[in-house]
Amino acid sequence: MTQFDPSLLPHLAPSAAAVAQLQDDLRIRAVRTERWVGFSRARHVLEHLQSLRDDPPSTRPPGIAVFAHSGMGKTMLVEKFRRNNPPTNHLAHGVESTPVISITLTSRPNERRIYAQLLAALDIGIDQRAATLADLEGRAVRLLKQAGVRVLVFDEIHNLLAGSPREQRVVLQLLRFLSNELKASLVCLGIAEAREAIAGDVQLARRLDQIALPRWKADAEFQALISAVLRSLPLRHPSALSAQSIRHIARVSEGITAKIFSMMNQLAIEAIRNGTDRIIDDAVEAWKPAIEKEAAFA
Template sequence: MTPTPSHLTPAAATLLGEPALQRIEAIRSERWIAYPRAKQALAILQQLVAHPRTTRMPSLAIYGDSGMGKTMIMQRFRSEHPPVFDATAGVEQTLVLALQMTGRPSERRFFAQLLATAGAPRSSRCDIVELEQAAIRVLRTIGVKVLVIDEIHNILAGPHRDQRIILNTLRFLSNELSLSLVCLGVGDAREAIGGDIQLARRIDEMQLHRWVANEEFETLVALILRNLPLRKPSLLTARALRRVLQMTDGVSARIFRVLNELAIDAIVAGDEEITDEAVEHWRPVVERQAAFA
């Protein structure tokens, strides 16, 4: 049995025997990397699921610029708590229900979205009260403990009256069903949630700051490199790491994209490693194409 190369995770090492095109496809595919900041967020979210049902449930808001990994954390959290069929009750239990706030939310659209996400049919003739009662009934039946709302800052796109109604609705659902709320969004999300003081007081905050040159960033890069199926270890100096930060402005999604494209370049060129020189000379694909226009 061939031992796993020390510079790769077992999953990445299994790809080394694959042709270049398959390895490149794997690099471009969406994958989860458990870096410390994301693990911390997931640990807090797990505490919400495990928390005993009380009249005032703890909740969490995760703020961060676009591309800082909020949605990936939400998707990972949801995948760790998939729906499970309860044979005794005859229904599918869904501890974690996740949805994305619509671009211009209203009370009707929000309840309709809740029902659709929960897989419950509804009549287009239902009034607001019927939609509300149906949503409460369905969420209680399927056992939702945590309601996750991504892009919560979209609340601000609606009129002030609708904003207040949506926030009141979230607080009502949390009280009525003893469920925790998890809200994710950019910096404006704090303003959106702050529109309801009572709701804001019960929501803890976690900020996903942009990366800076420190040990935490070095750990992130090391974990990304261990998940790239290159045959040689990539040993980047502090200067190269600073260059990565400069090119990406410390945004998680851009950091992943730069390292992924560098890895693909290394496979295509046959180098099988990311070098300081490659980092120094790397340019976005769009700029490369523009150079030949």
């Protein structure tokens, strides 16, 4: 196998340049593996999240609500935030600190489910049926305090809307109670309808700064995103895409982050397989989703 010096691949990020030295099957596996790609919009949200983590405890902790269409990368941002703030062991005290706890609200969330999910996030098993709500609350609050939780993340917050107005109020009050009791910041993520869910508790809504992640448009910000994605793909030759190709990617992906990454990954895999080792305009114009390709042979 030909060896490549990463310094001779300046069009790639260092990690991608290292992978570019590997065999084709390993490069394809790397393309298919989830990876973090830093771009301005993501860095902006992460900076806000980190500021919550770094703020000292307060009686009215600030928070953030992130609204975006499905597939815009909300969960990816949370996972990156969690990796940036992992649990740490304090050997002197024999205690593990968990600064960030994240759960995904179920299709019809309620107090018992949320407390059970929070305990599970701390690797604490509990029999919901055998425990009273008061038991769940007391245990969850006590252990969350012991863990030193600074940020509570609730994904799919729009699932609140599946409940009755009373059920929605109860859950929103629970979130506010947890924030107050733990002196921890709240991060709520969901689709646009999540605004309606959070608005059900005026006091909570006032604490949450709102960040919207709109669909991508074929502008300078989108071009920067494509450049960042290209730098993350282990292709041995630079990919120079025209403005027309950039617009085409934005159009066929519908501006959805997940679709953009999927398209670029598929183009990269095809480039590795056919030996061009770069993404070219013709490939972008000819690209079809993998499902459509399979359907053509059905």
